[in-house]
Amino acid sequence: MKLTSSALRTSALSVIACMAMTACSGIPTKTFEFQSIDIREVNCPSMIVVNDDWDTAIAEKQVFDGTKMERFSLKIPFARPTVMVRAVPLPDGNVPKSRGDLRNNPSRYAPDQRELRMTDPTVQLFVFNLTR
C-alpha cells in the first residue's frame, strides 16, 4: 500500500513537472496568414501542412478557403529556426478525411512549399502551378 501511494505520488509529481515544463518550455510561436491562388490569380482552397504533420492539419482543419476568408491564420511553434510549410491545393475545398483521400482525388494544381523563419513576413502567399 505504501509502495502504491509512493508510486502515485511520483506519477502525480511527474505529470505536474511535465505540465510545468510544457508551460515554461518557451517555444516561440508566430502567427502567419496564408493565402493561395492559382496562376490565373484566383483564390484556390488549400490545406496548410506544417513540418509534414498531416494529422494535425486534417484534425485542426488548417484550410484556406477564399470563399469564407481573406486569409487563413495559423500560429506556428518554432522549436527549430525554420519550419517547412506546405500548401496543398484542395480540389473541392473540403477538408479531406485523410491524406489518402487527397491522393485519390488529386487537384489539377501542384502543392507549393517553403521553409519559413520566425522573422519572415506574416502574410505568405502560395501560388499553384498546374501539375505537369
Add this chain to the structure above:
Amino acid sequence: MPSSLRKSAALTVMLAATACSAAPLEHYIMSDPPDASIYVNGKRVGKGDNLLHQFDFSQCDRVWISAVHPDWRAETKSFTANQIRRYKADRKNIPFSLGR
C-alpha cells in the same frame, strides 16, 4: 591613429549602418515575360516590366516575391535586404524568369 579616434570612427560606421538598414530600400523587379503580375509579401504590386518597388524590412528580414502569369509557371523567391542592395550595387534588376 589614436585609439579614441579609431573608436569614434567605428561608432560612426555602426550608426551609419543602423541608419541605412532602417532606410527604405527601392529597387526594380523585372520578369520575363514582362506582363507577369508581381506580388510582394502577398500583396499585388504591379507588372514585372521594370517595376520600381519600395521594400519594407522594418518587420521582417526577408521579403517573398512571386511572379504570376496564366501561361507560365509561377515563381516565388525570398530576398534579404542585403541581397537586394547587392542587385542595386551591381545595377541589376531583381530577376524572374518564368518557365513553361
